[in-house]
Amino acid sequence: MASTPILNLPPAAPPPEPPKAGIAPPPVRAARKRRSPAKILLWAVLLAATAIFIYPLLWLLSASFKPQSEVFDNRLIPQTPTVANYVEIWNAAPLALWMGNTVLVTVLAAVAVTLSSSMVAWGFSYYRFRGRNALFFLVLATMMLPGAVTLIPTFLIWNALGQVGTLTPLWAGNLFGSAFYIFLLRQFFLGLPRQIFEAARTDGANDWQLFRHFALPLCKPALIVTLLFEAQAAWTDLMRPLIYLRDSNTFTVPRGLKAMVDQFGFAGNWHWELIVTASVITTLPMIVLFFLGQRHFIEGVATTGVKG
Amino acid sequence: MPGTRVHTLRSRNRRQTRNALLFISPWILGFLIFTLWPILYSGYLSLTDYDVLNDPNFVGLANYRELTQDPRVLLSLRNTLYYAALSVPLHVGIALLLALLLMRARRATGFFRTVFYLPNMTPPVAVGILLLLLFNGHNGLVNAVLGFFGIPGPDWTTDSTWIKPGLVLMSLWTLGGSTIILLAALNNVPRDLYDAALVDGASAWRRFRTVTVPMISGTLFFLVIVNTIAAMQSFTEAYTAYFGAGNTTYSNDAALFYVIYLFRQAFEYLNMGFASAMAWLLFAIIMAITAVQYVVGRKLVFYEGEDGG
Numbered sequence: 001m002a003s004t005p006i007l008n009l010p011p012a013a014p015p016p017e018p019p020k021a022g023i024a025p026p027p028v029r030a031a032r033k034r035r036s037p038a039k040i041l042l043w044a045v046l047l048a049a050t051a052i053f054i055y056p057l058l059w060l061l062s063a064s065f066k067p068q069s070e071v072f073d074n075r076l077i078p079q080t081p082t083v084a085n086y087v088e089i090w091n092a093a094p095l096a097l098w099m100g101n102t103v104l105v106t107v108l109a110a111v112a113v114t115l116s117s118s119m120v121a122w123g124f125s126y127y128r129f130r131g132r133n134a135l136f137f138l139v140l141a142t143m144m145l146p147g148a149v150t151l152i153p154t155f156l157i158w159n160a161l162g163q164v165g166t167l168t169p170l171w172a173g174n175l176f177g178s179a180f181y182i183f184l185l186r187q188f189f190l191g192l193p194r195q196i197f198e199a200a201r202t203d204g205a206n207d208w209q210l211f212r213h214f215a216l217p218l219c220k221p222a223l224i225v226t227l228l229f230e231a232q233a234a235w236t237d238l239m240r241p242l243i244y245l246r247d248s249n250t251f252t253v254p255r256g257l258k259a260m261v262d263q264f265g266f267a268g269n270w271h272w273e274l275i276v277t278a279s280v281i282t283t284l285p286m287i288v289l290f291f292l293g294q295r296h297f298i299e300g301v302a303t304t305g306v307k308g
Numbered sequence: 309m310p311g312t313r314v315h316t317l318r319s320r321n322r323r324q325t326r327n328a329l330l331f332i333s334p335w336i337l338g339f340l341i342f343t344l345w346p347i348l349y350s351g352y353l354s355l356t357d358y359d360v361l362n363d364p365n366f367v368g369l370a371n372y373r374e375l376t377q378d379p380r381v382l383l384s385l386r387n388t389l390y391y392a393a394l395s396v397p398l399h400v401g402i403a404l405l406l407a408l409l410l411m412r413a414r415r416a417t418g419f420f421r422t423v424f425y426l427p428n429m430t431p432p433v434a435v436g437i438l439l440l441l442l443f444n445g446h447n448g449l450v451n452a453v454l455g456f457f458g459i460p461g462p463d464w465t466t467d468s469t470w471i472k473p474g475l476v477l478m479s480l481w482t483l484g485g486s487t488i489i490l491l492a493a494l495n496n497v498p499r500d501l502y503d504a505a506l507v508d509g510a511s512a513w514r515r516f517r518t519v520t521v522p523m524i525s526g527t528l529f530f531l532v533i534v535n536t537i538a539a540m541q542s543f544t545e546a547y548t549a550y551f552g553a554g555n556t557t558y559s560n561d562a563a564l565f566y567v568i569y570l571f572r573q574a575f576e577y578l579n580m581g582f583a584s585a586m587a588w589l590l591f592a593i594i595m596a597i598t599a600v601q602y603v604v605g606r607k608l609v610f611y612e613g614e615d616g617g
Contacts (some may be wrong), residue, residue, distance in 0.1 A: 021408040046409055050423050056438050059449060072447035116334045123331025127324055139335065140345055146541055146594055148570055148587040152353060152580050153346035176338020207327045236431035238544045243575055254433040261437060262553040279434040299419060301485050302492035
């Protein structure tokens with residue numbers, strides 16, 4: 001499985017040489033001379049970094065299988081392994097409800113932002129009209145605005161609409177597109193050969209059909225990246241659930257997890273084994289999502305930076 | 309008949325514009341409702357006393373005067389600047405180091421890339437919880453490891469001098485995303501530049517300084533700016549670990565980031581006018597920092613097609 005790029009965005013700068021694996025290595029002779037000590041150091045550092053990146057997750061997973069008294073013993077393999085925490089947590093918190101709420105918000109947020117952003121991106125890439133560049137500059141400019149500035153008025157809008165306390169404010173804003181994804185998808189649309197659409201138009205496709213049946217299928221990789229990124233953002237968000245959700249039955253999983261920290265961690269009950277278990281349950285779906293869409297995540301992240 | 313052609317062309321143009329605007333309309337609508345109006349209204353609210361229950365009461369610049377007098381605004385600003393100044397250079401520096409090492413890992417690059425990115429999938433709430441557990445002064449893993457090397461670790465989560473360094477260290481756990489971005493940038497450096505440098509007999513360090521750094525300086529610059537803006541708005545990890553309904557056990561002043569204080573003012577104390585003024589101050593500060601970085605960056609960043617760095 002060679003690494004075929006799935007996001008083939010046109011580079012902003014004059015195209016450099018096609019990327020090749022490996023930084024230009026020093027000539028073979030030099031490499032061979034220094035192989036042993038340098039190589040050993042390289043692998044030592046990489047493995048140490050691997051341990052630092054992975055161990056906290058393993059620690060968390062392991063702790064969730066420990067009884068309360070052993071959570072902090074820092075052993076990787078639990079001394080007295082138990083699944084009691086996973087049983088107990090269903091009594092301690094309405095976890096199934098939280099899961100259901102989060103899945104709903106995540107799906108709606110990701111689908112809404114993907115559909116709306118792809119429409120807007122298509123409008124900015126296929127058509128030429130007066131003021132297009134100025135308008136697109138405005139799209140990019142909104143990315144510079146700190147969320148804090150719009151936080152309170154946005155709350156007041158949802159409050160006026162009677163939506164505070166419901167899940168709506170967590171996803172409905174996504175129906176209007178999001179600057180970052182509009183940028184990403186537009187880049188992708190611009191990379192598609194225009195002849196395809198001219199041919200389709202000659203065959204009698206109208207503007208909507210052109211978008212729906214030709215443009216969208218062709219930019220599937222970018223759509224998947226958008227779906228995955230937004231799913232992660234929606235699943236892990238804490239601030240909006242803190243603002244908008246009141247009744248614990250409407251909580252998302254991260255909001256519920258925060259409530260558990262407040263209740264079992266700080267308030268003196270000290271049931272860290274339950275907090276740890278809930279953390280695993282909150283994190284695991286994201287790990288699964290990552291392994292399902294791994295290549296898309298990595299390619300998507302790599303692409304977002306190269307524009308710089 | 310030139311007249312008709314001009315006519316059809318014009319109507320075609322008009323149809324094009326109409327259809328384009330139809331496709332763009334979701335964003336236009338969203339911009340008006342969720343960006344433009346909030347900006348204007350936030351500006352207005354910052355000149356009022358407003359608690360949601362009663363109508364806004366115009367107070368002029370009183371909120372902005374209060375900003376300069378509230379010691380906790382200054383404290384939270386200092387905390388945030390300290391955090392950004394410490395975390396951003398470490399974040400970008402270590403990410404670059406790892407990316408450079410990954411370039412040499414050859415066939416294992418893909419594996420390490422995956423591993424390094426995994427923490428980025430962890431919800432920030434869980435990262436905040438991990439911070440409390442791993443950096444616990446008495447039985448946390450971090451101090452256990454330090455102890456193994458004979459270093460007595462501090463009380464990371466309760467000692468006010470160590471709370472921010474703890475937050476910084478924890479934030480470095482999620483630098484894998486930047487590593488991947490830098491790896492992509494390094495892969496884009498044309499190889500013949502290195503070949504040319506080698507022919508000139510440039511040492512590894514010289515090749516790094518004269519080829520690698522200039523060629524990826526745009527990406528480094530992008531990462532510094534983006535991460536600074538994000539650090540200035542840091543909220544979830546510190547809020548999870550040190551704030552919230554139950555926390556009365558110890559002082560959390562050292563973890564009071566600007567957005568945390570803003571959030572509390574707005575949604576816990578319902579001082580929406582004051583919080584709006586805080587938001588505008590934050591906006592001004594972020595713009596100022598970005599502008600400085602931009603000016604400095606223009607001098608340091610090498611853009612292809614220009615004469616030099």
